[in-house]
Amino acid sequence: MADYVTLASMTLPDGVYTAIVSVSGDPVSLRAVGVVGVSGTRSARVTFTASGDTDIDVFLTPGGTSTVTALTVIGVPALDEPYDGPPFLDTTAETVSLMVERSVDGGDMWEPVWAGESDTALTDWESLSSGTTWYRATAFSATGTGAAAIVTVEASSGALWLSGGASLARTARLPFNPKVQISAGRARAIQQYEGRPLPVAYAGEALSRTVRVAGSLLDKRTDGAHVAGLTEVAQLPEPVHMYRDPDGRRIYGVLSEVSMPRETFGLWSYEYTLTETGR
Protein backbone atom coordinates (compact mmCIF):
# COMPACT_ATOMS: atom_id res chain seq x y z
CA MET A 1 0.00 0.00 0.00
CA ALA A 2 2.87 2.36 0.61
CA ASP A 3 3.57 2.44 -3.12
CA TYR A 4 0.26 4.04 -3.90
CA VAL A 5 -1.50 7.26 -3.09
CA THR A 6 -5.15 7.15 -2.14
CA LEU A 7 -7.07 9.64 -4.23
CA ALA A 8 -10.48 9.07 -2.80
CA SER A 9 -12.70 6.75 -0.83
CA MET A 10 -16.43 6.65 -1.25
CA THR A 11 -19.49 4.54 -0.51
CA LEU A 12 -21.85 3.79 -3.34
CA PRO A 13 -25.24 2.09 -3.62
CA ASP A 14 -25.99 -0.64 -6.18
CA GLY A 15 -25.21 0.35 -9.72
CA VAL A 16 -22.68 0.48 -12.49
CA TYR A 17 -20.17 3.34 -12.27
CA THR A 18 -17.33 4.79 -14.22
CA ALA A 19 -14.46 6.47 -12.44
CA ILE A 20 -12.42 8.97 -14.42
CA VAL A 21 -9.05 10.19 -13.24
CA SER A 22 -7.51 13.19 -14.96
CA VAL A 23 -3.96 14.41 -14.71
CA SER A 24 -1.93 17.21 -16.24
CA GLY A 25 1.73 18.01 -16.57
CA ASP A 26 4.50 17.76 -19.03
CA PRO A 27 4.96 14.97 -19.76
CA VAL A 28 1.73 13.53 -18.47
CA SER A 29 1.63 10.09 -16.96
CA LEU A 30 -1.52 8.43 -15.79
CA ARG A 31 -1.57 4.99 -14.35
CA ALA A 32 -4.82 4.85 -12.51
CA VAL A 33 -6.04 2.27 -14.96
CA GLY A 34 -2.98 2.04 -17.07
CA VAL A 35 -3.37 4.77 -19.68
CA VAL A 36 -0.15 6.67 -20.14
CA GLY A 37 -0.11 9.97 -21.97
CA VAL A 38 2.88 11.61 -23.48
CA SER A 39 1.74 15.23 -23.21
CA GLY A 40 -1.25 17.37 -22.49
CA THR A 41 -4.07 16.10 -20.34
CA ARG A 42 -5.31 12.55 -20.35
CA SER A 43 -8.02 10.69 -18.54
CA ALA A 44 -8.37 7.10 -17.60
CA ARG A 45 -11.54 5.32 -16.70
CA VAL A 46 -12.55 2.15 -15.03
CA THR A 47 -16.09 0.84 -14.89
CA PHE A 48 -17.20 -1.28 -12.01
CA THR A 49 -20.38 -2.68 -10.52
CA ALA A 50 -21.37 -1.99 -6.97
CA SER A 51 -23.38 -4.67 -5.22
CA GLY A 52 -25.12 -3.25 -2.21
CA ASP A 53 -23.34 -0.32 -0.62
CA THR A 54 -19.89 -0.31 -2.14
CA ASP A 55 -16.82 1.45 -0.88
CA ILE A 56 -14.18 2.19 -3.46
CA ASP A 57 -10.67 3.48 -3.13
CA VAL A 58 -8.60 4.78 -5.99
CA PHE A 59 -4.83 4.52 -5.73
CA LEU A 60 -2.12 6.02 -7.89
CA THR A 61 1.59 5.33 -8.11
CA PRO A 62 3.54 8.29 -6.71
CA GLY A 63 6.58 9.84 -8.36
CA GLY A 64 7.40 11.86 -11.44
CA THR A 65 6.32 15.42 -12.14
CA SER A 66 2.71 15.10 -13.28
CA THR A 67 -0.17 15.96 -11.00
CA VAL A 68 -3.65 14.57 -10.71
CA THR A 69 -6.22 17.24 -11.41
CA ALA A 70 -9.52 15.47 -10.97
CA LEU A 71 -11.20 12.30 -9.89
CA THR A 72 -14.75 11.85 -11.04
CA VAL A 73 -17.18 9.07 -10.45
CA ILE A 74 -20.02 9.47 -12.87
CA GLY A 75 -23.23 9.87 -10.96
CA VAL A 76 -21.41 11.17 -7.86
CA PRO A 77 -20.82 14.85 -8.62
CA ALA A 78 -19.30 15.57 -5.24
CA LEU A 79 -16.21 13.69 -6.27
CA ASP A 80 -15.57 15.85 -9.29
CA GLU A 81 -12.99 17.84 -7.41
CA PRO A 82 -9.41 18.93 -8.05
CA TYR A 83 -6.86 16.57 -6.67
CA ASP A 84 -4.12 18.08 -4.58
CA GLY A 85 -2.05 15.01 -3.88
CA PRO A 86 1.59 14.28 -4.65
CA PRO A 87 2.80 13.84 -8.21
CA PHE A 88 3.25 10.35 -9.49
CA LEU A 89 5.51 8.45 -11.81
CA ASP A 90 6.00 9.86 -15.26
CA THR A 91 6.95 8.19 -18.45
CA THR A 92 7.39 9.19 -22.04
CA ALA A 93 6.30 5.89 -23.53
CA GLU A 94 2.90 5.61 -25.13
CA THR A 95 0.62 2.82 -23.94
CA VAL A 96 -0.23 0.27 -26.57
CA SER A 97 -1.93 -2.35 -24.43
CA LEU A 98 -3.49 -2.88 -21.06
CA MET A 99 -3.83 -5.84 -18.76
CA VAL A 100 -6.31 -5.77 -15.92
CA GLU A 101 -6.11 -8.24 -13.06
CA ARG A 102 -8.20 -8.87 -9.99
CA SER A 103 -7.32 -9.90 -6.45
CA VAL A 104 -9.80 -11.00 -3.81
CA ASP A 105 -7.20 -11.69 -1.13
CA GLY A 106 -5.57 -8.34 -0.63
CA GLY A 107 -3.13 -8.63 -3.48
CA ASP A 108 -1.54 -12.01 -2.76
CA MET A 109 -3.00 -13.70 -5.81
CA TRP A 110 -3.92 -11.92 -9.04
CA GLU A 111 -6.38 -13.29 -11.60
CA PRO A 112 -6.41 -12.10 -15.19
CA VAL A 113 -9.57 -10.16 -15.99
CA TRP A 114 -8.95 -8.54 -19.32
CA ALA A 115 -6.17 -7.71 -21.74
CA GLY A 116 -6.26 -5.62 -24.89
CA GLU A 117 -5.77 -2.19 -26.30
CA SER A 118 -5.95 0.83 -24.02
CA ASP A 119 -8.92 3.14 -23.45
CA THR A 120 -11.67 0.70 -22.72
CA ALA A 121 -14.53 0.37 -20.26
CA LEU A 122 -14.52 -2.85 -18.27
CA THR A 123 -17.33 -4.49 -16.32
CA ASP A 124 -16.28 -7.21 -13.91
CA TRP A 125 -18.91 -9.76 -12.87
CA GLU A 126 -16.61 -11.74 -10.62
CA SER A 127 -15.74 -9.25 -7.92
CA LEU A 128 -16.58 -10.03 -4.33
CA SER A 129 -20.15 -9.28 -3.34
CA SER A 130 -18.89 -8.40 0.11
CA GLY A 131 -15.36 -7.31 0.84
CA THR A 132 -12.55 -5.60 -1.03
CA THR A 133 -11.71 -6.50 -4.60
CA TRP A 134 -8.45 -5.11 -5.90
CA TYR A 135 -7.88 -4.30 -9.54
CA ARG A 136 -4.44 -3.87 -10.97
CA ALA A 137 -4.16 -2.27 -14.37
CA THR A 138 -0.82 -2.60 -16.09
CA ALA A 139 -0.03 -0.47 -19.11
CA PHE A 140 2.51 -1.68 -21.61
CA SER A 141 4.38 0.54 -24.03
CA ALA A 142 5.54 -0.45 -27.47
CA THR A 143 8.94 -1.22 -26.00
CA GLY A 144 7.43 -3.71 -23.58
CA THR A 145 7.89 -1.62 -20.45
CA GLY A 146 4.97 -1.67 -18.07
CA ALA A 147 3.57 0.35 -15.22
CA ALA A 148 0.75 -0.58 -12.88
CA ALA A 149 -1.93 1.12 -10.86
CA ILE A 150 -4.33 -0.39 -8.37
CA VAL A 151 -7.96 0.40 -7.75
CA THR A 152 -9.91 -1.24 -4.96
CA VAL A 153 -13.63 -1.74 -4.89
CA GLU A 154 -15.46 -2.33 -1.65
CA ALA A 155 -18.78 -4.19 -1.70
CA SER A 156 -21.02 -5.05 1.20
CA SER A 157 -24.01 -6.96 -0.09
CA GLY A 158 -25.79 -8.90 2.63
CA ALA A 159 -27.26 -11.40 0.17
CA LEU A 160 -25.99 -14.56 -1.42
CA TRP A 161 -25.32 -14.30 -5.14
CA LEU A 162 -25.53 -17.16 -7.60
CA SER A 163 -24.12 -16.32 -11.01
CA GLY A 164 -23.84 -18.15 -14.29
CA GLY A 165 -23.88 -17.75 -18.01
CA ALA A 166 -21.37 -16.10 -20.30
CA SER A 167 -18.85 -14.15 -18.20
CA LEU A 168 -21.01 -15.11 -15.20
CA ALA A 169 -23.08 -12.04 -15.98
CA ARG A 170 -26.46 -13.56 -15.17
CA THR A 171 -27.06 -13.36 -11.42
CA ALA A 172 -29.64 -14.37 -8.87
CA ARG A 173 -29.57 -12.37 -5.66
CA LEU A 174 -30.66 -14.52 -2.73
CA PRO A 175 -31.47 -12.52 0.40
CA PHE A 176 -33.66 -13.60 3.35
CA ASN A 177 -30.84 -15.21 5.38
CA PRO A 178 -30.52 -18.57 3.62
CA LYS A 179 -28.97 -21.58 5.32
CA VAL A 180 -25.54 -22.47 4.05
CA GLN A 181 -23.55 -25.63 4.65
CA ILE A 182 -20.03 -25.93 3.30
CA SER A 183 -18.33 -29.32 3.14
CA ALA A 184 -14.65 -29.49 2.29
CA GLY A 185 -12.04 -32.19 2.15
CA ARG A 186 -9.25 -33.87 0.28
CA ALA A 187 -9.03 -37.38 -1.16
CA ARG A 188 -7.56 -39.59 1.56
CA ALA A 189 -7.03 -43.30 2.06
CA ILE A 190 -5.29 -45.67 4.41
CA GLN A 191 -3.37 -48.81 3.57
CA GLN A 192 -2.72 -51.62 6.03
CA TYR A 193 0.57 -53.46 5.56
CA GLU A 194 1.74 -56.76 7.03
CA GLY A 195 3.26 -56.49 10.48
CA ARG A 196 2.44 -52.83 11.05
CA PRO A 197 -0.02 -52.13 13.84
CA LEU A 198 -1.16 -48.84 12.33
CA PRO A 199 -2.16 -48.19 8.73
CA VAL A 200 -0.21 -45.87 6.46
CA ALA A 201 -1.88 -42.62 5.42
CA TYR A 202 -2.28 -41.62 1.77
CA ALA A 203 -3.40 -38.16 0.73
CA GLY A 204 -4.34 -37.39 -2.86
CA GLU A 205 -4.24 -34.08 -4.67
CA ALA A 206 -7.98 -33.96 -5.38
CA LEU A 207 -9.81 -31.37 -3.29
CA SER A 208 -13.52 -31.33 -2.70
CA ARG A 209 -15.74 -28.49 -1.56
CA THR A 210 -19.47 -28.29 -1.83
CA VAL A 211 -21.83 -25.54 -0.80
CA ARG A 212 -25.37 -26.48 0.05
CA VAL A 213 -27.76 -23.54 0.16
CA ALA A 214 -31.38 -23.52 1.28
CA GLY A 215 -33.58 -20.46 1.58
CA SER A 216 -36.76 -18.74 0.62
CA LEU A 217 -37.85 -16.81 -2.41
CA LEU A 218 -40.94 -15.19 -3.84
CA ASP A 219 -43.01 -16.21 -6.78
CA LYS A 220 -43.18 -12.68 -8.17
CA ARG A 221 -40.35 -10.88 -9.90
CA THR A 222 -38.59 -8.60 -7.44
CA ASP A 223 -35.12 -7.17 -7.03
CA GLY A 224 -34.29 -10.18 -4.91
CA ALA A 225 -34.93 -13.85 -5.37
CA HIS A 226 -37.88 -15.13 -7.31
CA VAL A 227 -38.76 -18.46 -8.86
CA ALA A 228 -38.43 -17.42 -12.49
CA GLY A 229 -35.06 -15.76 -11.96
CA LEU A 230 -33.54 -18.68 -10.11
CA THR A 231 -34.93 -21.08 -12.69
CA GLU A 232 -33.30 -19.05 -15.41
CA VAL A 233 -29.93 -19.14 -13.67
CA ALA A 234 -30.25 -22.87 -12.97
CA GLN A 235 -30.86 -23.63 -16.64
CA LEU A 236 -28.04 -21.59 -18.13
CA PRO A 237 -26.05 -23.65 -20.62
CA GLU A 238 -22.58 -22.68 -19.41
CA PRO A 239 -21.01 -25.38 -17.20
CA VAL A 240 -19.65 -23.20 -14.41
CA HIS A 241 -21.62 -21.17 -11.88
CA MET A 242 -20.33 -18.90 -9.14
CA TYR A 243 -21.38 -18.59 -5.51
CA ARG A 244 -20.70 -15.45 -3.48
CA ASP A 245 -21.68 -14.74 0.08
CA PRO A 246 -21.51 -11.89 2.60
CA ASP A 247 -18.44 -13.43 4.23
CA GLY A 248 -16.44 -12.71 1.10
CA ARG A 249 -16.40 -16.26 -0.27
CA ARG A 250 -16.38 -16.73 -3.98
CA ILE A 251 -16.63 -20.32 -5.21
CA TYR A 252 -16.85 -21.55 -8.79
CA GLY A 253 -18.51 -24.88 -9.44
CA VAL A 254 -21.12 -27.09 -11.00
CA LEU A 255 -24.67 -26.40 -9.94
CA SER A 256 -27.02 -29.19 -9.00
CA GLU A 257 -30.66 -29.16 -9.91
CA VAL A 258 -32.34 -26.40 -7.93
CA SER A 259 -35.28 -27.69 -5.96
CA MET A 260 -38.03 -25.10 -5.37
CA PRO A 261 -41.05 -26.43 -3.43
CA ARG A 262 -43.93 -24.04 -2.81
CA GLU A 263 -44.39 -23.27 0.89
CA THR A 264 -47.35 -20.95 1.21
CA PHE A 265 -49.10 -18.18 -0.64
CA GLY A 266 -46.44 -16.30 -2.57
CA LEU A 267 -43.58 -17.92 -0.72
CA TRP A 268 -41.37 -20.67 -2.04
CA SER A 269 -38.27 -22.32 -0.74
CA TYR A 270 -35.24 -23.42 -2.70
CA GLU A 271 -32.25 -25.68 -2.25
CA TYR A 272 -29.18 -26.33 -4.36
CA THR A 273 -25.67 -27.67 -4.09
CA LEU A 274 -22.67 -26.21 -5.83
CA THR A 275 -19.69 -28.56 -6.22
CA GLU A 276 -16.47 -26.62 -6.61
CA THR A 277 -14.54 -26.90 -9.87
CA GLY A 278 -11.95 -24.87 -11.66
CA ARG A 279 -13.09 -21.60 -13.23
Added chain:
Amino acid sequence: MIGSRQPRWRFTLLDNADHPLRRLDGVTGGDVKLQALTRLGGSASLGLDDRGQDIDWMSHRVQAVYDPGIAGVDAWPVMTMLFTSPTMTRQDGLTAYSVDLLPKLAVIDEDATEGRYSLAAGTNIIDEVVALIQSTGENRISATPSDKVLANPQTWDAGESKLTIVNDLLSSAGYWSLWCDGSGLFRVEPYLAPADRPVAYRFEAGAASIHKPGWEREQDLSSVPNRYVVVGQGTDEAPPLIGVALNEDPESPFSFQARGRWITRTETGVEGADQSVFDQLAQRRLRDAMSPVGKLSVVHAPVPLEPNERVAFRTPTWDADATIQNMSYSFAWDTQVTAEWREI
Protein backbone atom coordinates in the same frame (compact mmCIF):
# COMPACT_ATOMS: atom_id res chain seq x y z
CA MET B 1 9.29 -45.54 0.94
CA ILE B 2 7.68 -46.69 4.17
CA GLY B 3 6.02 -43.50 5.40
CA SER B 4 2.82 -41.71 4.52
CA ARG B 5 2.40 -40.62 0.94
CA GLN B 6 0.89 -37.86 -1.15
CA PRO B 7 0.94 -39.83 -4.38
CA ARG B 8 -0.05 -38.65 -7.83
CA TRP B 9 0.25 -39.66 -11.45
CA ARG B 10 1.58 -37.36 -14.12
CA PHE B 11 0.99 -38.04 -17.81
CA THR B 12 3.13 -36.48 -20.49
CA LEU B 13 2.42 -36.45 -24.19
CA LEU B 14 5.52 -37.33 -26.24
CA ASP B 15 6.27 -37.10 -29.92
CA ASN B 16 7.42 -40.11 -31.93
CA ALA B 17 11.01 -39.59 -30.76
CA ASP B 18 9.96 -39.55 -27.09
CA HIS B 19 10.45 -35.79 -26.78
CA PRO B 20 7.99 -34.30 -24.27
CA LEU B 21 5.35 -32.14 -25.91
CA ARG B 22 3.17 -31.14 -22.97
CA ARG B 23 1.42 -32.45 -19.91
CA LEU B 24 -1.50 -34.67 -20.87
CA ASP B 25 -4.57 -33.27 -19.17
CA GLY B 26 -7.93 -34.98 -18.80
CA VAL B 27 -6.86 -38.50 -17.85
CA THR B 28 -9.77 -40.11 -16.05
CA GLY B 29 -8.39 -43.58 -15.40
CA GLY B 30 -6.76 -46.62 -16.83
CA ASP B 31 -4.27 -49.26 -15.89
CA VAL B 32 -0.97 -50.78 -16.91
CA LYS B 33 0.33 -54.33 -16.67
CA LEU B 34 4.07 -54.91 -16.97
CA GLN B 35 4.99 -58.48 -17.83
CA ALA B 36 8.35 -60.23 -17.88
CA LEU B 37 7.48 -63.14 -20.11
CA THR B 38 5.28 -61.71 -22.83
CA ARG B 39 6.68 -60.73 -26.19
CA LEU B 40 5.84 -57.03 -25.88
CA GLY B 41 6.32 -56.74 -22.14
CA GLY B 42 2.86 -55.64 -21.11
CA SER B 43 -0.24 -53.69 -21.97
CA ALA B 44 -2.13 -50.63 -20.77
CA SER B 45 -5.26 -48.60 -21.31
CA LEU B 46 -6.16 -45.00 -20.71
CA GLY B 47 -9.40 -43.10 -20.23
CA LEU B 48 -9.42 -39.49 -21.38
CA ASP B 49 -11.91 -36.65 -21.41
CA ASP B 50 -11.68 -34.54 -24.53
CA ARG B 51 -10.16 -31.25 -23.43
CA GLY B 52 -8.66 -30.29 -26.74
CA GLN B 53 -5.41 -32.13 -26.03
CA ASP B 54 -4.67 -32.32 -29.75
CA ILE B 55 -3.39 -35.88 -29.65
CA ASP B 56 -2.04 -37.47 -32.80
CA TRP B 57 -3.14 -41.04 -32.06
CA MET B 58 -0.97 -42.36 -34.88
CA SER B 59 2.39 -41.02 -33.72
CA HIS B 60 2.23 -39.56 -30.23
CA ARG B 61 3.18 -41.50 -27.13
CA VAL B 62 2.29 -41.16 -23.49
CA GLN B 63 4.46 -41.52 -20.43
CA ALA B 64 3.01 -42.22 -16.99
CA VAL B 65 5.10 -41.07 -14.05
CA TYR B 66 4.30 -42.05 -10.49
CA ASP B 67 5.22 -39.57 -7.79
CA PRO B 68 4.95 -41.16 -4.34
CA GLY B 69 4.81 -37.76 -2.67
CA ILE B 70 7.49 -38.64 -0.16
CA ALA B 71 10.09 -36.02 0.72
CA GLY B 72 13.41 -36.86 -0.87
CA VAL B 73 12.01 -39.54 -3.17
CA ASP B 74 11.92 -38.72 -6.86
CA ALA B 75 9.04 -39.65 -9.12
CA TRP B 76 9.75 -42.42 -11.60
CA PRO B 77 8.33 -43.35 -15.00
CA VAL B 78 6.25 -46.51 -14.92
CA MET B 79 5.49 -46.82 -18.61
CA THR B 80 6.02 -45.15 -21.95
CA MET B 81 3.69 -46.48 -24.61
CA LEU B 82 2.08 -45.81 -27.98
CA PHE B 83 -1.56 -44.98 -28.56
CA THR B 84 -3.80 -47.24 -30.57
CA SER B 85 -7.07 -46.17 -32.15
CA PRO B 86 -9.31 -44.76 -29.44
CA THR B 87 -12.96 -45.49 -28.84
CA MET B 88 -14.87 -42.22 -28.66
CA THR B 89 -17.85 -41.92 -26.35
CA ARG B 90 -20.24 -39.01 -26.62
CA GLN B 91 -22.65 -38.44 -23.76
CA ASP B 92 -24.44 -35.38 -22.38
CA GLY B 93 -22.47 -33.11 -24.65
CA LEU B 94 -19.11 -34.44 -23.47
CA THR B 95 -16.62 -36.42 -25.47
CA ALA B 96 -14.42 -39.06 -23.87
CA TYR B 97 -11.91 -41.52 -25.23
CA SER B 98 -10.91 -44.99 -24.16
CA VAL B 99 -7.67 -46.08 -25.73
CA ASP B 100 -5.46 -49.15 -25.46
CA LEU B 101 -1.75 -48.52 -25.31
CA LEU B 102 0.99 -50.50 -27.01
CA PRO B 103 4.43 -51.07 -25.50
CA LYS B 104 7.26 -49.55 -27.52
CA LEU B 105 8.47 -53.05 -28.40
CA ALA B 106 5.59 -53.06 -30.87
CA VAL B 107 7.60 -50.63 -33.00
CA ILE B 108 10.28 -53.29 -33.41
CA ASP B 109 7.78 -56.14 -33.65
CA GLU B 110 5.66 -54.56 -36.37
CA ASP B 111 8.66 -53.76 -38.54
CA ALA B 112 9.86 -56.63 -40.72
CA THR B 113 12.54 -57.43 -43.24
CA GLU B 114 11.57 -56.98 -46.88
CA GLY B 115 13.77 -59.81 -48.11
CA ARG B 116 15.72 -62.68 -46.63
CA TYR B 117 17.87 -61.37 -43.83
CA SER B 118 21.29 -62.97 -43.65
CA LEU B 119 24.21 -62.39 -41.35
CA ALA B 120 27.66 -63.78 -41.95
CA ALA B 121 29.66 -65.68 -39.40
CA GLY B 122 31.77 -63.28 -37.40
CA THR B 123 29.13 -60.54 -37.26
CA ASN B 124 29.20 -58.65 -33.94
CA ILE B 125 25.89 -59.60 -32.40
CA ILE B 126 25.16 -56.59 -30.21
CA ASP B 127 26.21 -54.09 -32.89
CA GLU B 128 23.81 -55.83 -35.24
CA VAL B 129 21.00 -55.70 -32.65
CA VAL B 130 21.49 -51.98 -32.11
CA ALA B 131 21.51 -51.38 -35.86
CA LEU B 132 18.29 -53.35 -36.24
CA ILE B 133 16.57 -51.32 -33.53
CA GLN B 134 17.78 -48.09 -35.09
CA SER B 135 16.50 -49.21 -38.47
CA THR B 136 12.96 -49.00 -37.03
CA GLY B 137 13.47 -45.33 -36.18
CA GLU B 138 14.10 -45.87 -32.47
CA ASN B 139 17.25 -44.31 -31.09
CA ARG B 140 16.83 -44.35 -27.33
CA ILE B 141 18.85 -47.48 -26.65
CA SER B 142 20.97 -48.54 -23.71
CA ALA B 143 23.18 -51.41 -24.87
CA THR B 144 25.90 -53.22 -22.99
CA PRO B 145 28.63 -53.73 -25.61
CA SER B 146 30.00 -57.19 -26.27
CA ASP B 147 32.59 -58.66 -28.62
CA LYS B 148 30.55 -61.81 -29.14
CA VAL B 149 30.19 -62.70 -32.79
CA LEU B 150 28.05 -65.16 -34.72
CA ALA B 151 29.72 -68.56 -34.88
CA ASN B 152 27.78 -69.55 -38.02
CA PRO B 153 25.92 -67.65 -40.72
CA GLN B 154 22.27 -67.05 -39.90
CA THR B 155 19.31 -66.32 -42.14
CA TRP B 156 15.73 -65.28 -41.53
CA ASP B 157 12.90 -65.48 -44.04
CA ALA B 158 11.52 -62.42 -45.76
CA GLY B 159 8.85 -60.69 -43.71
CA GLU B 160 10.26 -61.85 -40.40
CA SER B 161 9.60 -59.48 -37.53
CA LYS B 162 12.68 -57.49 -36.53
CA LEU B 163 11.86 -58.24 -32.90
CA THR B 164 12.16 -61.96 -33.63
CA ILE B 165 15.55 -61.42 -35.27
CA VAL B 166 16.71 -59.19 -32.41
CA ASN B 167 15.65 -61.70 -29.79
CA ASP B 168 17.24 -64.61 -31.69
CA LEU B 169 20.49 -62.67 -31.80
CA LEU B 170 20.29 -61.66 -28.15
CA SER B 171 19.62 -65.25 -27.15
CA SER B 172 22.70 -66.42 -29.02
CA ALA B 173 24.77 -63.79 -27.20
CA GLY B 174 23.43 -64.78 -23.78
CA TYR B 175 21.47 -61.53 -23.40
CA TRP B 176 17.97 -60.82 -22.18
CA SER B 177 15.28 -60.59 -24.80
CA LEU B 178 14.85 -56.96 -25.81
CA TRP B 179 12.89 -54.99 -23.25
CA CYS B 180 11.87 -51.44 -22.62
CA ASP B 181 12.01 -49.76 -19.22
CA GLY B 182 9.44 -47.37 -17.78
CA SER B 183 11.07 -44.35 -19.38
CA GLY B 184 10.82 -45.92 -22.83
CA LEU B 185 14.51 -46.75 -23.13
CA PHE B 186 15.30 -49.95 -25.04
CA ARG B 187 17.55 -52.15 -22.90
CA VAL B 188 20.09 -54.57 -24.38
CA GLU B 189 21.75 -56.31 -21.44
CA PRO B 190 23.43 -59.62 -20.60
CA TYR B 191 21.20 -62.20 -18.97
CA LEU B 192 21.72 -62.78 -15.28
CA ALA B 193 20.50 -65.95 -13.59
CA PRO B 194 17.94 -65.17 -10.88
CA ALA B 195 20.31 -66.21 -8.11
CA ASP B 196 22.96 -63.81 -9.42
CA ARG B 197 20.72 -60.75 -9.57
CA PRO B 198 21.01 -58.17 -6.81
CA VAL B 199 17.99 -57.77 -4.56
CA ALA B 200 16.15 -54.70 -5.83
CA TYR B 201 13.78 -54.42 -2.87
CA ARG B 202 13.16 -56.26 0.41
CA PHE B 203 9.50 -56.71 1.23
CA GLU B 204 9.66 -57.36 4.93
CA ALA B 205 6.78 -57.69 7.36
CA GLY B 206 7.06 -55.34 10.30
CA ALA B 207 7.73 -51.67 10.81
CA ALA B 208 9.04 -51.17 7.27
CA SER B 209 6.41 -53.27 5.56
CA ILE B 210 4.78 -51.98 2.39
CA HIS B 211 2.97 -55.16 1.34
CA LYS B 212 -0.57 -56.14 2.24
CA PRO B 213 -1.11 -58.78 4.90
CA GLY B 214 -3.13 -60.86 2.45
CA TRP B 215 -0.90 -62.64 -0.06
CA GLU B 216 -0.93 -66.00 -1.83
CA ARG B 217 1.60 -68.69 -2.60
CA GLU B 218 0.88 -71.34 -5.16
CA GLN B 219 2.92 -74.40 -6.03
CA ASP B 220 1.46 -76.80 -8.54
CA LEU B 221 2.30 -80.15 -6.94
CA SER B 222 -0.56 -82.14 -8.47
CA SER B 223 0.94 -82.06 -11.95
CA VAL B 224 4.42 -83.11 -10.86
CA PRO B 225 5.22 -86.19 -13.03
CA ASN B 226 6.38 -89.54 -11.74
CA ARG B 227 7.37 -90.73 -15.18
CA TYR B 228 9.43 -88.80 -17.71
CA VAL B 229 9.91 -89.92 -21.29
CA VAL B 230 12.40 -88.32 -23.66
CA VAL B 231 12.12 -89.29 -27.30
CA GLY B 232 14.80 -88.74 -29.91
CA GLN B 233 14.46 -88.36 -33.68
CA GLY B 234 14.23 -91.64 -35.61
CA THR B 235 15.14 -92.32 -39.21
CA ASP B 236 13.74 -94.59 -41.93
CA GLU B 237 16.17 -97.23 -40.82
CA ALA B 238 16.25 -96.85 -37.05
CA PRO B 239 13.55 -96.12 -34.45
CA PRO B 240 14.14 -93.15 -32.17
CA LEU B 241 16.05 -93.60 -28.96
CA ILE B 242 13.82 -93.32 -25.90
CA GLY B 243 14.82 -92.61 -22.32
CA VAL B 244 12.43 -93.29 -19.47
CA ALA B 245 12.77 -92.29 -15.82
CA LEU B 246 10.37 -93.50 -13.12
CA ASN B 247 9.75 -92.29 -9.61
CA GLU B 248 9.11 -95.45 -7.61
CA ASP B 249 10.51 -94.18 -4.34
CA PRO B 250 7.88 -94.94 -1.66
CA GLU B 251 9.25 -92.06 0.43
CA SER B 252 8.49 -89.54 -2.31
CA PRO B 253 5.02 -87.92 -2.19
CA PHE B 254 5.03 -87.85 -6.01
CA SER B 255 5.93 -91.52 -6.60
CA PHE B 256 3.72 -94.14 -8.21
CA GLN B 257 3.49 -95.86 -4.84
CA ALA B 258 2.29 -92.70 -3.10
CA ARG B 259 -0.22 -91.69 -5.76
CA GLY B 260 -1.25 -95.03 -7.21
CA ARG B 261 -1.10 -93.80 -10.82
CA TRP B 262 1.34 -92.66 -13.43
CA ILE B 263 1.60 -89.01 -14.39
CA THR B 264 3.74 -88.88 -17.50
CA ARG B 265 5.50 -85.97 -19.11
CA THR B 266 6.99 -86.45 -22.56
CA GLU B 267 9.61 -84.50 -24.45
CA THR B 268 10.18 -85.22 -28.13
CA GLY B 269 12.77 -84.28 -30.70
CA VAL B 270 15.61 -84.63 -28.24
CA GLU B 271 19.16 -84.76 -29.57
CA GLY B 272 21.41 -87.44 -28.00
CA ALA B 273 24.28 -89.68 -29.01
CA ASP B 274 23.26 -93.00 -27.37
CA GLN B 275 20.87 -94.68 -24.97
CA SER B 276 22.80 -93.68 -21.85
CA VAL B 277 22.43 -89.99 -22.78
CA PHE B 278 18.66 -90.45 -23.08
CA ASP B 279 18.43 -92.29 -19.77
CA GLN B 280 20.44 -89.65 -17.96
CA LEU B 281 18.45 -86.86 -19.60
CA ALA B 282 15.15 -88.47 -18.55
CA GLN B 283 16.43 -88.80 -14.98
CA ARG B 284 17.53 -85.16 -14.92
CA ARG B 285 14.25 -83.93 -16.37
CA LEU B 286 12.26 -85.92 -13.82
CA ARG B 287 14.39 -84.56 -10.98
CA ASP B 288 13.92 -80.98 -12.19
CA ALA B 289 10.17 -81.46 -12.59
CA MET B 290 9.92 -82.63 -8.99
CA SER B 291 10.84 -79.14 -7.81
CA PRO B 292 7.93 -77.05 -9.07
CA VAL B 293 8.45 -73.34 -8.77
CA GLY B 294 6.41 -71.50 -6.16
CA LYS B 295 4.50 -68.43 -7.29
CA LEU B 296 3.71 -65.56 -4.96
CA SER B 297 0.89 -63.08 -5.48
CA VAL B 298 1.49 -59.96 -3.42
CA VAL B 299 -0.08 -56.51 -3.29
CA HIS B 300 2.32 -53.76 -2.31
CA ALA B 301 2.84 -50.02 -2.40
CA PRO B 302 4.42 -48.76 -5.62
CA VAL B 303 8.21 -48.79 -5.59
CA PRO B 304 10.55 -48.32 -8.55
CA LEU B 305 10.86 -51.89 -9.81
CA GLU B 306 11.01 -53.42 -13.27
CA PRO B 307 9.97 -56.91 -14.40
CA ASN B 308 12.60 -59.64 -13.92
CA GLU B 309 14.21 -57.85 -10.99
CA ARG B 310 14.83 -59.84 -7.85
CA VAL B 311 13.00 -59.12 -4.63
CA ALA B 312 13.24 -60.58 -1.16
CA PHE B 313 10.07 -61.55 0.69
CA ARG B 314 10.37 -61.92 4.45
CA THR B 315 7.37 -62.70 6.61
CA PRO B 316 6.80 -64.65 9.82
CA THR B 317 5.29 -67.50 7.78
CA TRP B 318 7.26 -67.53 4.54
CA ASP B 319 10.67 -66.39 3.34
CA ALA B 320 11.64 -66.44 -0.28
CA ASP B 321 13.59 -64.64 -2.91
CA ALA B 322 11.80 -64.25 -6.18
CA THR B 323 11.85 -62.57 -9.56
CA ILE B 324 9.08 -60.24 -10.70
CA GLN B 325 6.87 -61.75 -13.38
CA ASN B 326 3.97 -59.27 -13.53
CA MET B 327 3.08 -55.92 -12.02
CA SER B 328 -0.32 -54.29 -12.44
CA TYR B 329 -1.08 -50.67 -11.56
CA SER B 330 -4.24 -48.70 -11.91
CA PHE B 331 -3.93 -45.00 -12.57
CA ALA B 332 -5.85 -44.18 -9.39
CA TRP B 333 -3.92 -41.88 -7.06
CA ASP B 334 -3.92 -44.44 -4.24
CA THR B 335 -3.06 -47.40 -6.44
CA GLN B 336 -1.30 -50.45 -5.05
CA VAL B 337 0.70 -52.82 -7.19
CA THR B 338 -0.68 -56.30 -7.75
CA ALA B 339 2.44 -58.36 -8.36
CA GLU B 340 3.21 -61.93 -9.30
CA TRP B 341 6.62 -63.27 -8.39
CA ARG B 342 8.37 -66.52 -9.23
CA GLU B 343 10.40 -67.98 -6.42
CA ILE B 344 14.07 -68.60 -7.03
